[in-house]
Amino acid sequence: MHEVSLMDTILSIVKEVAKDEKMEKVFIINIVVGNDLLVLPEALDFAFEMMKEGTLLEEATLNMREIRGREFYIQDIEGE
């Protein structure tokens, strides 16, 4: 539905956390997506690949875990 704007929110949250944790690079982002929100994993992934370029997330992989319901959150990130 609005994967680009959702990804924009995800990336700003991740960048903020990475900054607080003094990370220079983020390698893994784990998110949880509820199936009732009709978020398309493929479209979210496409937005991610497009928007991560030139940022500290450039080398990062996005892992999505689908669950039932309406939850949609960033679980954790890995970086250095």
Place this chain on the structure above:
Amino acid sequence: MKVMKRVAVEKQVLAGNQHYANKNKEKFSNSRTLAMNLISSPGAGKTTLLEKSLRELSNHLRVGVIEGDIETSLDAERVSKYVKAVQINTHGACHLDARMIHDALDSFSLKELDLLMVENVGNLVCPAAFDLGEHQTVALLSVTEGADKVLKYPAIFRKADAVVINKIDLLPYVSFDLPAFKRDVKSINPGVCMFEVSAIEGEGVNAWTQWLLKLTALYKEKE
């Protein structure tokens, strides 16, 4: 030496919307206004149902309407014959979000409203994901769209507190399987209230308005 580490984030992606939804809910609670979010695809008859209902409801309740559309104020103009209506134009966005409602609420004196009806942008998909802070979510489907829409677009029918099936005057002319429709709705949302109406002819509208009157009265008692 750089150290690899894992950090828990635990942040909701839709937290921004939820923040405003909670603020709206608080406003409704303070003014004892029951808020309803009406969702359907374009052309299912949301505005016509509102017009028909408001004719009756405005005799008993103080009602306000927020109209959501991508462009134009045509719907607000139709509805404002009966009650105060505010139009939101989303300029491309396919749904209303809680922030838009929060801003539109400034145009009302909520203390003077018993019931606020929000007509969402015509779309059976996206509005289902955005909580506006409403108490009741109503999904509307017209018989010309086909009974299979319940299983094809389950999110909205699962979330809904009530489902209205509109244009029943056209049942003889379309191949809409009403029993299958009801069975499918009940299978994904067993406790839901269902109404069969023809907003244009008026059939069944009374049961729907009586339900709204009862809900509003119950809400007043409870708050």
